[in-house]
Amino acid sequence: MLTVAPHLRTRRPSPTTVEYTVSTSPPPTLPLRLLLGLTILLRVTIGLSVLLLLYSKFLLSDYSTPLEPYSSRPQLQSNAFIWYLAYNLTTSRLGALFTHLATLTPPIVLLPASFTILYLLSLRLHTTESLLVLRGLGIQTSSSSSTFLSGSTTRFIPTEKIQDIFVNEAFRGFEVRYYLVVVVEGEESVVVVFPRLLPRRQILETVWRGVRGCLFEPEEKAG
Incomplete structure (x- = not known):
């Protein structure tokens, strides 16, 4: 009851900014x-x-x-x-x-x-990870820590450093898991978005389309 399966919340503070948050926290009802x-x-x-x-x-x-x-x-x-x-x-x-x-x-x-x-x-009940997309600037990933003793881990990636964003799949035991990755220029390893929760494929595809639409599509149409 205190935790649920990872679910997606989308917030648009401005027309050029969108934030995707995946959390195991249930809806804040009175009970x-x-x-x-x-x-x-x-x-x-x-x-x-x-x-x-x-x-x-x-x-x-x-x-x-x-x-x-x-x-x-x-x-x-x-x-x-x-x-x-x-x-x-x-x-x-x-x-x-x-x-x-x-x-x-x-x-x-x-x-x-x-x-x-x-x-x-000191362990947190819920895990929250987010992806903030700023058109023309880049993206910022954030992942809450497992305890209250430390803060969230954040990273900002400028738009000019982003080479590609795609949904990949990997085997985890006998299970196929999907994850959203960002290819960063000059780095050998990719950046995994929502690395702790690894939400289901439908959520990742929704975030993938939204990120590409906010970062790349306006520039492609303008050209």
């Missing part, structure tokens, strides 16, 4: 928004719990210094406010529970398990 909100809340809760468990384990080690209570609440903008929150959290019932769990869990188990959970929590 889906609520479900995504609960998923984010669950991720944040689990992530903070793991961090609190690691911090409790650190306080039990020889490398930490005991936290001292504050006679008054520090200002919100000060660094002391962070230590004020840390002291009140670790001395609360919740903090005592996590301290007890940290005592029972050896570091050789806690550290790998914590970092694995944090990495899984």
Whole structure:
């Protein structure tokens, strides 16, 4: 329900600009928004719990210094406010529970398990890849990263560097997969569009016709 098969969305900001976006994100309905909100809340809760468990384990080690209570609440903008929150959290019932769990869990188990959970929590639910076509300028490819820890990967290819654009096919195991490629002048390897999703052939043909129509056909007719 949270992800669907790769589908195409087309946006035309101007007569000379068109953007093709392929995504596994379903339509943003109200039930889906609520479900995504609960998923984010669950991720944040689990992530903070793991961090609190690691911090409790650190306080039990020889490398930490005991936290001292504050006679008054520090200002919100000060660094002391962070230590004020840390002291009140670790001395609360919740903090005592996590301290007890940290005592029972050896570091050789806690550290790998914590970092694995944090990495899984950083994975994106959806994959989004786009192709922006600018008539007279070129094309820009963009692919979202697999985690929230890094940004999207983008590349711009000027029109004068584009030699050809076509749909190719290749065997992937016992399956035939189609992909859209751009032949760039001066480069031995081709640039694959939508490399992570590899949408079905109908989507690729729609994008191929649109890209050629926006980049090449007006110039060919003018000549």
